[in-house]
Amino acid sequence: MRFKWNIDFIKKSKYFYTFSIVVTLIGIISLIVFQLNYGVDFRSGSNVDIAVSKQVTKEDMQNILTEANLNNENAVITPGSGRVSVRFPNVLSEDDQTKLTSVVESKIGKDASIEINTVDTEIAKELERNALIAVLVASLGIIIYVTIRFEWRFAVSAIVALLHDAFMVISVFSIFQLEVNLTFIIALLTIVGYSINDTVVIFDRIRENMRFAKIKSHQDLHDVVNKSISQTMTRSLNTVFTVFIASVALLIFGSESIRMFSLAMVIGLLFGAYSSIFIASPLWYALRGIGQDKGKKKPAKATT
Numbered sequence: 278m279r280f281k282w283n284i285d286f287i288k289k290s291k292y293f294y295t296f297s298i299v300v301t302l303i304g305i306i307s308l309i310v311f312q313l314n315y316g317v318d319f320r321s322g323s324n325v326d327i328a329v330s331k332q333v334t335k336e337d338m339q340n341i342l343t344e345a346n347l348n349n350e351n352a353v354i355t356p357g358s359g360r361v362s363v364r365f366p367n368v369l370s371e372d373d374q375t376k377l378t379s380v381v382e383s384k385i386g387k388d389a390s391i392e393i394n395t396v397d398t399e400i401a402k403e404l405e406r407n408a409l410i411a412v413l414v415a416s417l418g419i420i421i422y423v424t425i426r427f428e429w430r431f432a433v434s435a436i437v438a439l440l441h442d443a444f445m446v447i448s449v450f451s452i453f454q455l456e457v458n459l460t461f462i463i464a465l466l467t468i469v470g471y472s473i474n475d476t477v478v479i480f481d482r483i484r485e486n487m488r489f490a491k492i493k494s495h496q497d498l499h500d501v502v503n504k505s506i507s508q509t510m511t512r513s514l515n516t517v518f519t520v521f522i523a524s525v526a527l528l529i530f531g532s533e534s535i536r537m538f539s540l541a542m543v544i545g546l547l548f549g550a551y552s553s554i555f556i557a558s559p560l561w562y563a564l565r566g567i568g569q570d571k572g573k574k575k576p577a578k579a580t581t
Contacts, residue, residue: 282507286554287499287562293555297441304448313451316364316458316537317394319408321401323369326533327361327381328390338363341384345376360533368395408462412443415466419473427480430564435476438557442472445548446541460538468545471520475513475553482509483558495566502562506554517550 317324327333338354338361347365355362369377378391396404416436423432443465450457482505490501524546528539 282510284507286503286506287559290555290559293551297445297556300445300448304444304451307448307451311451311454313447313457314454316456317396318458319401319405321397322367323365323393323395325363325365325377326392327363327385329359329361329385330388331385333361333385337384341380345373345380347373347377357533362533368397369393404459408459411462412465415469416440419469423477427484430561431480433564434557434561435473435480437560438476438552439469439472441552441556442468442545442549446545449544450541455540456537458537460535461541464538464541464545467542468549471517471546472549472552475516475549476557478512479506479509479553479558480561483561498562498565502558506558510554513553514550517546521546
């Protein structure tokens with residue numbers, strides 16, 4: 278027996294719109310003031326990851342950098358559980374890498390595993406440009422697909438929901454200055470994929486119900502959208518919940534290299550959980566309502 282969601286989704290959407298607008302404004306301010314905390318993938322420099330078997334503090338790592346004759350004034354040291362990360366704004370030469378490896382082995386132990394990733398300025402710019410192109414191409418493809426399969430109102434609503442989900446994640450990463458790397462871009466594209474999947478399922482049910490509905494007023498249209506969302510609500514929640522649990526598991530038990538990917542997925546799924554229901558569908562309802570008003574014929578003037 279199908280569970281019936283006795284909720285006026287269209288009416289409740291105003292609260293979610295308000296919340297999203299507030300987060301968007303805070304995100305815009307944060308991006309202007311603080312920008313994004315780009316990782317080594319998008320910023321020239323060297324990133325050093327050291328796997329350790331004992332506790333290494335920030336002060337211990339600063340002493341190691343000093344002994345290796347490396348400028349640690351602008352280096353960002355992030356100690357963690359079983360791992361220490363050091364990000365240099367400049368590219369480390371081969372001599373610098375050799376000195377650092379030698380000092381780390383002497384101070385921490387030869388069992389310490391060192392991984393050094395270096396990106397120069399041109400590669401960083403190219404990666405940033407390609408990441409932006411990837412997101413734009415994916416968005417364009419979605420617009421074309423939804424327009425062909427449904428109509429332009431569905432396409433506009435879907436792309437607004439997708440941009441909403443992506444920007445919410447970007448805003449959170451900017452506000453809390455979380456590191457943005459290539460795995461973050463992969464997470465964004467993955468979130469876009471899950472979001473459009475849920476949105477299309479709801480839109481498909483709206484289109485199906487519209488075929489048999491007699492729309493004479495805004496209330497009729499209102500009822501069709503609420504009915505369509507209610508019919509697909511359980512399916513949408515089950516899909517999001519399944520992926521959310523997997524993302525949380527990766528965030529807790531996964532390696533440091535996919536930590537930002539997992540965190541972006543968790544945040545994106547939380548925002549995406551309501552965007553298809555309370556952002557995309559009510560927006561289509563508003564656009565469809567405007568078209569319905571314009572389609573009404575004006576009463577003929579009486580002739581004398």
